[in-house]
Amino acid sequence: MIWYVLIAFTAILLGMFTSVKAFGTGGKRKKIFQDIYFSVEDVDGIGVLYTKTGEYSAVLKIENPVQKYSANIDNYYEFTNLLTALAQTLGEGYAIHKQDVFIRKKFQDETNDNHEFLSESYFRYFTGRTYTDAQTYLIITQENKKSRLFSFDSKKWRDFLVKIRKVKDQLKDSGVDSIYLDGATARDYVDRYFSMNFTDKIVSMTNFKVDDECISMGNKRCKIYSLVDVDCINLPGVIRPYTNIEVNNTSMPVDLVSIVDNIPTAETVIYNQMIFMPNQKRELSLLDKKKNRHASMPNPSNLIAVEDIKKVQDVIARENKQLVYAHFNLVVSVPIDEDIQKCTNHLENSFGRMGIHISKRAYNQLELFVNSFPGNCYGMNPDYDRFLTLSDAATCLMYKEHIQHSEDTPLKVYYTDRQGVPVAIDISGKEGKNKITDNSNFFILGPSGSGKSFFTD
DSSP states (O other): OHHHHHHHHHHHHHHHHHHHHHHOOSHHHHTTTTTSEEEEEEETTEEEEEETTSOEEEEEEEOOSEETTOOOHHHHHHHHHHHHHHHHHHOTTEEEEEEEEEEEEEOOOOSOOOOOHHHHHHHHHHTTOEEEEEEEEEEEEEOOOTTSOOOOOHHHHHHHHHHHHHHHHHHHHTTOOEEEOOHHHHHHHHHHHHHTOSSOSSOOOOOEEEOSSOEEETTEEEEEEESOOTTSOOOOSSOOSEEEEEETTEEEEEETTGGGGOOTTOSEEEEEEEEEOOOHHHHHHHHHHHHHHHHTSOSHHHHHHHHHHHHHHHHHHHHOOOEEEEEEEEEEEEETTSOTHHHHHHHHHHHHHTTOOOOSOOOOHHHHHHHTSTTOGGGSOTTTTOEEEEHHHHHHTSOOEEOOOOOOOSSOEEEEOTTSOEEEEOTTSSSSSSOOOOOOOOOOOOOTTSSHHHHHO
Protein backbone atom coordinates (compact mmCIF):
# COMPACT_ATOMS: atom_id res chain seq x y z
CA MET A 1 0.00 0.00 0.00
CA ILE A 2 2.83 2.38 0.86
CA TRP A 3 4.39 1.73 -2.57
CA TYR A 4 1.15 2.69 -4.31
CA VAL A 5 1.07 5.95 -2.35
CA LEU A 6 4.71 6.71 -3.22
CA ILE A 7 4.14 5.96 -6.91
CA ALA A 8 1.03 8.19 -6.98
CA PHE A 9 2.87 11.01 -5.17
CA THR A 10 5.81 10.75 -7.60
CA ALA A 11 3.46 10.83 -10.58
CA ILE A 12 1.79 14.01 -9.21
CA LEU A 13 5.18 15.68 -8.74
CA LEU A 14 6.25 14.75 -12.28
CA GLY A 15 2.97 16.14 -13.61
CA MET A 16 3.44 19.40 -11.74
CA PHE A 17 7.03 19.68 -13.00
CA THR A 18 5.93 19.09 -16.60
CA SER A 19 3.13 21.67 -16.24
CA VAL A 20 5.47 24.33 -14.87
CA LYS A 21 7.99 23.66 -17.63
CA ALA A 22 5.36 23.83 -20.35
CA PHE A 23 3.08 26.61 -19.13
CA GLY A 24 5.00 28.40 -16.37
CA THR A 25 3.68 29.28 -12.94
CA GLY A 26 1.76 32.40 -13.89
CA GLY A 27 4.41 34.64 -12.37
CA LYS A 28 5.75 35.57 -15.80
CA ARG A 29 2.46 37.19 -16.77
CA LYS A 30 2.29 39.05 -13.47
CA LYS A 31 5.71 40.59 -14.15
CA ILE A 32 5.09 41.25 -17.83
CA PHE A 33 5.28 45.05 -17.40
CA GLN A 34 8.53 44.79 -15.44
CA ASP A 35 10.16 42.86 -18.29
CA ILE A 36 9.82 45.59 -20.92
CA TYR A 37 12.46 48.26 -20.25
CA PHE A 38 15.96 48.12 -18.88
CA SER A 39 16.36 51.90 -18.59
CA VAL A 40 15.61 55.27 -20.21
CA GLU A 41 18.61 57.56 -20.56
CA ASP A 42 19.57 60.90 -22.08
CA VAL A 43 22.07 60.75 -24.95
CA ASP A 44 22.97 64.25 -26.17
CA GLY A 45 19.47 65.48 -25.33
CA ILE A 46 17.74 62.46 -26.91
CA GLY A 47 15.89 60.04 -24.65
CA VAL A 48 16.90 56.48 -25.58
CA LEU A 49 14.73 53.58 -24.41
CA TYR A 50 16.61 50.34 -23.74
CA THR A 51 14.43 47.23 -23.70
CA LYS A 52 15.41 44.06 -21.85
CA THR A 53 15.57 42.24 -25.18
CA GLY A 54 18.37 44.55 -26.33
CA GLU A 55 16.64 47.08 -28.65
CA TYR A 56 17.41 50.81 -28.76
CA SER A 57 14.61 53.31 -29.44
CA ALA A 58 14.27 57.08 -29.80
CA VAL A 59 10.93 58.95 -29.78
CA LEU A 60 10.16 61.90 -32.07
CA LYS A 61 7.18 64.13 -31.46
CA ILE A 62 5.88 65.33 -34.82
CA GLU A 63 2.81 66.90 -36.37
CA ASN A 64 1.18 65.23 -39.33
CA PRO A 65 1.56 67.57 -42.33
CA VAL A 66 -1.93 67.23 -43.86
CA GLN A 67 -4.56 69.54 -42.36
CA LYS A 68 -7.89 67.79 -41.85
CA TYR A 69 -10.52 68.70 -44.47
CA SER A 70 -7.93 70.57 -46.56
CA ALA A 71 -8.91 68.43 -49.61
CA ASN A 72 -5.29 68.47 -50.82
CA ILE A 73 -4.67 65.08 -52.43
CA ASP A 74 -1.02 65.85 -53.22
CA ASN A 75 -0.21 66.26 -49.51
CA TYR A 76 -1.44 62.73 -48.78
CA TYR A 77 0.86 61.28 -51.43
CA GLU A 78 3.80 63.44 -50.32
CA PHE A 79 3.60 62.19 -46.75
CA THR A 80 3.35 58.54 -47.80
CA ASN A 81 6.40 59.05 -50.03
CA LEU A 82 8.23 60.61 -47.08
CA LEU A 83 7.47 57.63 -44.83
CA THR A 84 8.62 55.25 -47.57
CA ALA A 85 11.86 57.25 -47.88
CA LEU A 86 12.39 57.01 -44.11
CA ALA A 87 12.02 53.23 -44.29
CA GLN A 88 14.63 53.07 -47.06
CA THR A 89 16.98 55.33 -45.08
CA LEU A 90 16.80 53.13 -41.99
CA GLY A 91 17.12 49.85 -43.88
CA GLU A 92 17.38 46.31 -42.56
CA GLY A 93 17.12 45.75 -38.83
CA TYR A 94 15.03 48.85 -38.02
CA ALA A 95 11.38 49.48 -37.34
CA ILE A 96 9.18 52.58 -37.59
CA HIS A 97 6.45 52.71 -34.98
CA LYS A 98 4.03 55.61 -35.39
CA GLN A 99 1.55 56.35 -32.62
CA ASP A 100 -1.33 58.77 -33.13
CA VAL A 101 -2.99 59.57 -29.81
CA PHE A 102 -6.53 61.02 -29.85
CA ILE A 103 -7.81 62.45 -26.57
CA ARG A 104 -11.25 63.75 -25.67
CA LYS A 105 -10.86 67.06 -23.82
CA LYS A 106 -13.02 69.90 -22.54
CA PHE A 107 -12.20 73.33 -23.92
CA GLN A 108 -10.47 75.81 -21.62
CA ASP A 109 -9.07 79.21 -22.58
CA GLU A 110 -5.30 78.76 -22.23
CA THR A 111 -4.18 81.98 -23.93
CA ASN A 112 -3.48 83.70 -20.56
CA ASP A 113 -4.42 87.03 -22.13
CA ASN A 114 -6.20 89.83 -20.28
CA HIS A 115 -9.33 89.80 -22.39
CA GLU A 116 -11.92 92.51 -22.47
CA PHE A 117 -15.45 91.81 -21.30
CA LEU A 118 -16.81 90.70 -24.68
CA SER A 119 -13.82 88.41 -25.30
CA GLU A 120 -14.18 86.90 -21.83
CA SER A 121 -17.85 86.27 -22.52
CA TYR A 122 -16.95 84.69 -25.87
CA PHE A 123 -14.52 82.17 -24.35
CA ARG A 124 -16.81 81.51 -21.39
CA TYR A 125 -19.50 80.42 -23.84
CA PHE A 126 -17.24 77.67 -25.23
CA THR A 127 -15.73 76.59 -21.89
CA GLY A 128 -16.37 72.92 -21.22
CA ARG A 129 -17.23 72.03 -24.82
CA THR A 130 -15.90 68.57 -25.71
CA TYR A 131 -13.45 68.20 -28.59
CA THR A 132 -10.75 65.79 -29.79
CA ASP A 133 -7.09 66.70 -29.51
CA ALA A 134 -4.31 64.76 -31.24
CA GLN A 135 -0.65 64.01 -30.57
CA THR A 136 1.70 62.14 -32.90
CA TYR A 137 4.89 60.26 -32.03
CA LEU A 138 7.37 58.52 -34.33
CA ILE A 139 9.49 55.83 -32.66
CA ILE A 140 12.66 54.56 -34.34
CA THR A 141 13.76 51.14 -33.05
CA GLN A 142 16.89 49.14 -33.84
CA GLU A 143 16.44 45.36 -33.70
CA ASN A 144 18.65 43.09 -31.63
CA LYS A 145 19.14 39.56 -32.92
CA LYS A 146 17.70 37.29 -30.25
CA SER A 147 19.88 34.32 -31.22
CA ARG A 148 23.05 36.09 -30.10
CA LEU A 149 24.37 36.71 -26.63
CA PHE A 150 23.51 40.18 -25.35
CA SER A 151 26.67 42.20 -25.83
CA PHE A 152 27.40 45.81 -26.64
CA ASP A 153 28.19 46.45 -30.31
CA SER A 154 29.73 49.89 -30.73
CA LYS A 155 29.27 49.77 -34.51
CA LYS A 156 25.51 49.17 -34.24
CA TRP A 157 25.24 51.88 -31.57
CA ARG A 158 26.98 54.45 -33.80
CA ASP A 159 24.77 53.40 -36.71
CA PHE A 160 21.68 53.96 -34.54
CA LEU A 161 22.78 57.47 -33.55
CA VAL A 162 23.53 58.36 -37.18
CA LYS A 163 20.21 56.99 -38.47
CA ILE A 164 18.00 58.81 -35.94
CA ARG A 165 19.64 62.12 -36.87
CA LYS A 166 19.15 61.36 -40.57
CA VAL A 167 15.45 60.78 -39.92
CA LYS A 168 15.10 64.15 -38.18
CA ASP A 169 16.89 65.90 -41.06
CA GLN A 170 14.62 64.24 -43.62
CA LEU A 171 11.54 65.35 -41.72
CA LYS A 172 12.89 68.90 -41.47
CA ASP A 173 13.67 69.02 -45.21
CA SER A 174 10.11 67.91 -45.94
CA GLY A 175 8.62 70.66 -43.77
CA VAL A 176 7.49 68.38 -40.92
CA ASP A 177 8.07 69.84 -37.45
CA SER A 178 9.72 67.31 -35.15
CA ILE A 179 11.61 67.17 -31.86
CA TYR A 180 13.18 64.26 -29.98
CA LEU A 181 11.85 63.63 -26.49
CA ASP A 182 14.48 63.86 -23.77
CA GLY A 183 14.84 61.19 -21.10
CA ALA A 184 12.34 62.64 -18.62
CA THR A 185 9.70 63.36 -21.29
CA ALA A 186 10.11 59.90 -22.85
CA ARG A 187 9.68 58.29 -19.42
CA ASP A 188 6.55 60.37 -18.81
CA TYR A 189 5.16 59.36 -22.21
CA VAL A 190 5.67 55.67 -21.43
CA ASP A 191 3.90 56.09 -18.08
CA ARG A 192 0.98 57.84 -19.74
CA TYR A 193 0.66 55.05 -22.31
CA PHE A 194 0.72 52.48 -19.51
CA SER A 195 -2.08 54.24 -17.62
CA MET A 196 -3.90 55.40 -20.80
CA ASN A 197 -4.00 58.88 -19.28
CA PHE A 198 -2.89 61.80 -21.46
CA THR A 199 -4.87 64.60 -19.77
CA ASP A 200 -4.12 64.70 -16.03
CA LYS A 201 -0.92 66.33 -14.80
CA ILE A 202 -0.29 63.54 -12.29
CA VAL A 203 -0.40 59.96 -13.59
CA SER A 204 -1.30 57.06 -11.30
CA MET A 205 -1.15 53.32 -11.96
CA THR A 206 -3.77 50.75 -11.06
CA ASN A 207 -4.38 47.01 -11.26
CA PHE A 208 -5.12 45.26 -14.54
CA LYS A 209 -7.76 42.64 -15.20
CA VAL A 210 -7.31 40.93 -18.55
CA ASP A 211 -9.57 38.59 -20.49
CA ASP A 212 -9.95 37.57 -24.14
CA GLU A 213 -12.08 40.59 -25.00
CA CYS A 214 -10.63 43.61 -23.17
CA ILE A 215 -8.38 44.98 -20.43
CA SER A 216 -9.94 46.62 -17.36
CA MET A 217 -7.88 49.18 -15.44
CA GLY A 218 -9.46 51.15 -12.59
CA ASN A 219 -12.37 53.24 -13.87
CA LYS A 220 -11.72 52.54 -17.56
CA ARG A 221 -11.71 49.65 -19.98
CA CYS A 222 -9.50 49.15 -23.05
CA LYS A 223 -9.83 46.96 -26.09
CA ILE A 224 -7.20 46.38 -28.76
CA TYR A 225 -8.43 45.93 -32.32
CA SER A 226 -6.00 44.39 -34.80
CA LEU A 227 -6.64 45.94 -38.18
CA VAL A 228 -5.54 42.93 -40.25
CA ASP A 229 -6.14 39.24 -39.54
CA VAL A 230 -3.12 37.44 -41.01
CA ASP A 231 -5.11 34.20 -41.33
CA CYS A 232 -7.67 35.91 -43.56
CA ILE A 233 -6.41 39.23 -44.92
CA ASN A 234 -9.41 41.28 -46.09
CA LEU A 235 -8.05 44.40 -47.77
CA PRO A 236 -9.11 46.12 -51.00
CA GLY A 237 -7.22 45.13 -54.14
CA VAL A 238 -6.23 48.74 -54.84
CA ILE A 239 -5.28 51.00 -51.95
CA ARG A 240 -4.39 54.71 -51.87
CA PRO A 241 -3.58 57.23 -49.11
CA TYR A 242 -7.05 58.82 -49.10
CA THR A 243 -10.70 58.04 -49.59
CA ASN A 244 -13.60 60.20 -50.71
CA ILE A 245 -16.60 61.21 -48.62
CA GLU A 246 -19.76 62.99 -49.74
CA VAL A 247 -20.27 66.52 -48.40
CA ASN A 248 -23.33 68.38 -49.75
CA ASN A 249 -23.35 66.17 -52.86
CA THR A 250 -19.66 66.93 -53.44
CA SER A 251 -16.80 64.48 -53.15
CA MET A 252 -14.09 65.44 -50.64
CA PRO A 253 -10.82 63.53 -50.02
CA VAL A 254 -10.00 62.57 -46.41
CA ASP A 255 -7.46 60.24 -44.86
CA LEU A 256 -8.03 56.56 -45.56
CA VAL A 257 -8.28 55.86 -41.81
CA SER A 258 -9.81 59.19 -40.78
CA ILE A 259 -12.50 57.39 -38.78
CA VAL A 260 -10.03 56.55 -35.98
CA ASP A 261 -10.29 60.09 -34.54
CA ASN A 262 -14.07 60.00 -34.10
CA ILE A 263 -15.02 56.80 -32.25
CA PRO A 264 -18.21 57.14 -30.14
CA THR A 265 -17.90 56.93 -26.31
CA ALA A 266 -14.08 56.65 -26.56
CA GLU A 267 -12.03 58.80 -24.17
CA THR A 268 -8.60 57.88 -25.59
CA VAL A 269 -7.65 56.17 -28.83
CA ILE A 270 -4.11 55.17 -29.84
CA TYR A 271 -3.54 54.12 -33.43
CA ASN A 272 -0.37 51.99 -33.58
CA GLN A 273 1.28 51.71 -36.99
CA MET A 274 4.39 49.52 -37.21
CA ILE A 275 6.65 48.86 -40.18
CA PHE A 276 9.54 46.38 -39.89
CA MET A 277 12.37 46.42 -42.46
CA PRO A 278 13.65 42.89 -43.22
CA ASN A 279 16.52 41.66 -45.41
CA GLN A 280 15.29 42.21 -48.96
CA LYS A 281 17.26 39.38 -50.62
CA ARG A 282 16.00 36.84 -48.10
CA GLU A 283 12.38 37.97 -48.46
CA LEU A 284 12.54 37.88 -52.27
CA SER A 285 14.00 34.37 -52.11
CA LEU A 286 11.22 33.23 -49.75
CA LEU A 287 8.64 34.86 -52.01
CA ASP A 288 10.04 32.99 -55.02
CA LYS A 289 9.89 29.68 -53.15
CA LYS A 290 6.29 30.39 -52.17
CA LYS A 291 5.41 31.11 -55.80
CA ASN A 292 6.94 27.81 -56.94
CA ARG A 293 5.10 25.94 -54.19
CA HIS A 294 1.75 27.39 -55.31
CA ALA A 295 2.56 26.70 -58.97
CA SER A 296 3.25 23.03 -58.22
CA MET A 297 -0.42 22.52 -57.27
CA PRO A 298 -2.43 24.17 -60.07
CA ASN A 299 -5.89 24.93 -58.71
CA PRO A 300 -7.77 28.25 -59.00
CA SER A 301 -6.70 29.70 -55.61
CA ASN A 302 -3.04 28.74 -56.12
CA LEU A 303 -3.01 30.19 -59.64
CA ILE A 304 -4.37 33.49 -58.27
CA ALA A 305 -1.62 33.48 -55.62
CA VAL A 306 1.02 32.90 -58.31
CA GLU A 307 -0.31 35.84 -60.35
CA ASP A 308 -0.27 38.13 -57.30
CA ILE A 309 3.31 37.17 -56.41
CA LYS A 310 4.42 37.76 -60.01
CA LYS A 311 2.86 41.23 -59.94
CA VAL A 312 4.69 42.07 -56.71
CA GLN A 313 8.00 40.80 -58.09
CA ASP A 314 7.45 42.84 -61.25
CA VAL A 315 6.78 46.05 -59.24
CA ILE A 316 9.87 45.47 -57.08
CA ALA A 317 12.08 44.88 -60.12
CA ARG A 318 10.77 47.81 -62.17
CA GLU A 319 10.20 50.47 -59.50
CA ASN A 320 12.70 49.42 -56.81
CA LYS A 321 10.01 49.06 -54.14
CA GLN A 322 10.70 47.71 -50.66
CA LEU A 323 9.14 44.70 -48.94
CA VAL A 324 8.21 45.30 -45.31
CA TYR A 325 6.36 43.56 -42.50
CA ALA A 326 3.54 45.63 -41.02
CA HIS A 327 1.17 45.61 -38.08
CA PHE A 328 -1.70 47.99 -37.28
CA ASN A 329 -3.87 48.08 -34.19
CA LEU A 330 -6.19 50.42 -32.31
CA VAL A 331 -6.17 50.77 -28.52
CA VAL A 332 -9.58 52.17 -27.54
CA SER A 333 -10.25 53.30 -23.96
CA VAL A 334 -13.78 53.94 -22.67
CA PRO A 335 -15.22 54.60 -19.16
CA ILE A 336 -15.95 51.42 -17.21
CA ASP A 337 -19.73 52.04 -17.34
CA GLU A 338 -19.82 52.45 -21.15
CA ASP A 339 -20.58 49.61 -23.56
CA ILE A 340 -17.43 49.00 -25.60
CA GLN A 341 -19.49 47.05 -28.15
CA LYS A 342 -20.60 50.42 -29.58
CA CYS A 343 -16.96 51.12 -30.52
CA THR A 344 -16.65 47.67 -32.06
CA ASN A 345 -19.78 48.10 -34.17
CA HIS A 346 -18.70 51.56 -35.32
CA LEU A 347 -15.22 50.36 -36.37
CA GLU A 348 -16.51 47.24 -38.14
CA ASN A 349 -19.13 49.22 -40.09
CA SER A 350 -16.81 52.12 -40.98
CA PHE A 351 -13.87 49.99 -42.08
CA GLY A 352 -16.21 47.56 -43.83
CA ARG A 353 -17.47 50.34 -46.11
CA MET A 354 -13.86 50.83 -47.25
CA GLY A 355 -13.31 47.13 -47.89
CA ILE A 356 -11.21 46.61 -44.73
CA HIS A 357 -12.49 43.95 -42.32
CA ILE A 358 -10.80 44.23 -38.92
CA SER A 359 -9.73 41.10 -37.09
CA LYS A 360 -12.34 39.48 -34.85
CA ARG A 361 -9.82 37.09 -33.30
CA ALA A 362 -7.55 39.46 -31.35
CA TYR A 363 -7.73 37.33 -28.22
CA ASN A 364 -4.15 38.11 -27.15
CA GLN A 365 -5.20 41.46 -25.66
CA LEU A 366 -2.45 41.76 -23.06
CA GLU A 367 0.32 40.81 -25.51
CA LEU A 368 -0.91 43.33 -28.09
CA PHE A 369 -1.06 46.06 -25.43
CA VAL A 370 2.42 45.31 -24.06
CA ASN A 371 4.05 44.96 -27.48
CA SER A 372 2.61 48.33 -28.51
CA PHE A 373 4.63 50.10 -25.80
CA PRO A 374 7.07 52.63 -27.31
CA GLY A 375 10.21 50.75 -28.35
CA ASN A 376 8.74 47.28 -27.71
CA CYS A 377 7.34 46.65 -31.21
CA TYR A 378 9.71 43.74 -31.90
CA GLY A 379 7.74 41.76 -29.33
CA MET A 380 5.00 41.36 -31.95
CA ASN A 381 4.73 37.74 -33.03
CA PRO A 382 6.37 37.41 -36.49
CA ASP A 383 3.99 34.59 -37.48
CA TYR A 384 0.69 35.90 -36.16
CA ASP A 385 0.87 39.69 -35.72
CA ARG A 386 2.84 40.79 -38.81
CA PHE A 387 2.02 40.54 -42.50
CA LEU A 388 4.23 41.05 -45.56
CA THR A 389 3.45 43.85 -48.01
CA LEU A 390 5.03 46.64 -50.03
CA SER A 391 6.12 49.77 -48.16
CA ASP A 392 3.82 51.97 -50.28
CA ALA A 393 0.76 49.94 -49.30
CA ALA A 394 1.76 49.97 -45.62
CA THR A 395 2.20 53.75 -45.51
CA CYS A 396 -1.25 54.25 -47.07
CA LEU A 397 -2.75 52.79 -43.88
CA MET A 398 -0.91 55.32 -41.73
CA TYR A 399 -2.74 58.34 -40.33
CA LYS A 400 -1.64 61.55 -42.05
CA GLU A 401 -3.87 64.39 -40.80
CA HIS A 402 -3.77 66.97 -38.03
CA ILE A 403 -6.56 69.10 -36.65
CA GLN A 404 -6.48 72.87 -37.06
CA HIS A 405 -4.62 74.74 -34.31
CA SER A 406 -4.43 78.43 -33.42
CA GLU A 407 -1.84 80.25 -35.49
CA ASP A 408 1.21 81.82 -33.83
CA THR A 409 0.53 85.44 -34.67
CA PRO A 410 0.10 88.81 -32.89
CA LEU A 411 -2.97 89.52 -35.07
CA LYS A 412 -5.55 87.07 -33.77
CA VAL A 413 -9.11 86.75 -34.98
CA TYR A 414 -11.02 83.84 -33.42
CA TYR A 415 -13.28 81.54 -35.39
CA THR A 416 -14.66 78.13 -34.47
CA ASP A 417 -13.34 75.05 -36.24
CA ARG A 418 -15.40 72.07 -37.36
CA GLN A 419 -15.45 70.73 -33.80
CA GLY A 420 -16.99 73.97 -32.54
CA VAL A 421 -14.06 75.31 -30.48
CA PRO A 422 -12.28 78.67 -31.04
CA VAL A 423 -9.03 78.83 -33.02
CA ALA A 424 -7.00 81.97 -33.75
CA ILE A 425 -6.49 82.87 -37.41
CA ASP A 426 -4.27 85.55 -38.93
CA ILE A 427 -6.58 87.00 -41.59
CA SER A 428 -3.77 89.12 -43.07
CA GLY A 429 -1.66 86.08 -43.90
CA LYS A 430 1.58 87.98 -43.29
CA GLU A 431 1.85 88.66 -39.54
CA GLY A 432 2.14 85.14 -38.19
CA LYS A 433 5.07 82.76 -37.82
CA ASN A 434 4.08 80.99 -41.04
CA LYS A 435 3.70 83.77 -43.59
CA ILE A 436 1.31 83.00 -46.43
CA THR A 437 1.73 86.29 -48.33
CA ASP A 438 3.61 89.60 -48.19
CA ASN A 439 0.96 91.47 -50.18
CA SER A 440 -0.87 94.28 -48.38
CA ASN A 441 -3.84 94.40 -50.76
CA PHE A 442 -7.08 92.66 -49.73
CA PHE A 443 -10.30 91.84 -51.49
CA ILE A 444 -13.21 91.23 -49.13
CA LEU A 445 -16.47 89.83 -50.45
CA GLY A 446 -19.55 89.46 -48.28
CA PRO A 447 -23.21 90.45 -47.91
CA SER A 448 -24.38 93.58 -46.18
CA GLY A 449 -23.82 93.55 -42.43
CA SER A 450 -21.27 90.70 -42.45
CA GLY A 451 -18.44 92.87 -41.05
CA LYS A 452 -16.44 93.93 -44.12
CA SER A 453 -15.74 97.38 -42.75
CA PHE A 454 -14.72 95.96 -39.36
CA PHE A 455 -11.93 93.84 -40.87
CA THR A 456 -10.59 96.69 -42.99
CA ASP A 457 -10.24 99.12 -40.08
